[in-house]
Amino acid sequence: MEKTITHHPDVATLMCCSAGSQPEACAAVIASHLAVCSQCRAEVRRMQKIGVALFDTLEPECLAAPPPIVSMRAAEADNPDKKEPCVISAGEIPQFLVSCVGPCLDKMSWDPVGRGVWTHAIALSPGACGDLRLLKVEPGAELPEHDHPGWELTLILRGSYTDELGTFRPGDVADLDAEVKHRPVACPKDGCICLMASEHKLSLFERVDHARSAGDR
Ligand SMILES: [Zn+2]
Structure with missing residues (x-):
């Protein structure tokens, strides 16, 4: 997959990730990308080294807080001692999402959003801001044109999509502001099937999620 990756997260997004200051939904997408992109893993490691070097130059009285603890799961993917590296599995679902949605994109439940579009919302920790979901779009179907009230990060898991910014294939990340x-x-x-994180839930998903939670009751 790695050879096909042509769209990477912005440097600023990776920098937040190296500082461990990302919202959970955003971290989930970036961790999934890092698991399959050695280029971005190297970039994050480089930023972490710079962060540590800068930290070491500070006088103790300047230190209001401990150094940022980087807890990105994907940063652990390089650790040979780790038994279960965070990889996109043969079933295409990032390893850490398997416990939420199951191991197979073809066997999980999907809620219809509109013609040719389905979604599966992923619960975040209580109090976490943002929105995380899988999105499935049938061949040739399009999402309604939409803008973003905040950031939006999308990682392609299967197939591809094309928009004004280019074509996005498995492993690619669209990092939109x-x-x-x-x-x-x-x-x-x-x-196309993708993992999408956004700062605010898009309005087209409100009705679907509401129907699902009503059905769950
Ligand atoms: Zn990358």
């Missing part, structure tokens, strides 16, 4: 408006169209042959 609030100014971007786009209309993604899924690959006409394979469709």
Whole structure:
């Protein structure tokens, strides 16, 4: 997969990740990308080294807080001692999501959003801000054009989509800020399944999630 990756998270996003200051939903997408992208793993390691070096130059009285503890699961993917590295499994689902959604994209439950579009919301820790979900778009279908009230990070798990910014394939990350408006169209042959984190839940998912939680009661 790694050879096909052409879209990486912004440096600023990786920097937040190396400092461990990302919202949980955002960290989930970045960790999943880092698990399959050695280039970004190297970049995060480089930032961490710089962070440690800077920290070492500070006088003790300047230190209001302990050094940032980097807890990104994907940073552990390089650790040969770790028995279960965070990898996108053969079933395409990032390892740490398997306990939430199961091991197979074809066997999990999906809620219809609109024509040719389904979603599966992923619960975050209580109090965590943001929104995390899987999104499945059938071949050739498009999402309604939407802009973003905040940041949005999308990692492709299967198939691809194309929008004004290019074509995004498995392992690629679309790292969008609030100014971007786009209309993604899924690959006409394979469709697209992706993991999407956003600062605020898009309005098109409100009704679906509401129906699901009503059904769960
Ligand atoms: Zn990368």
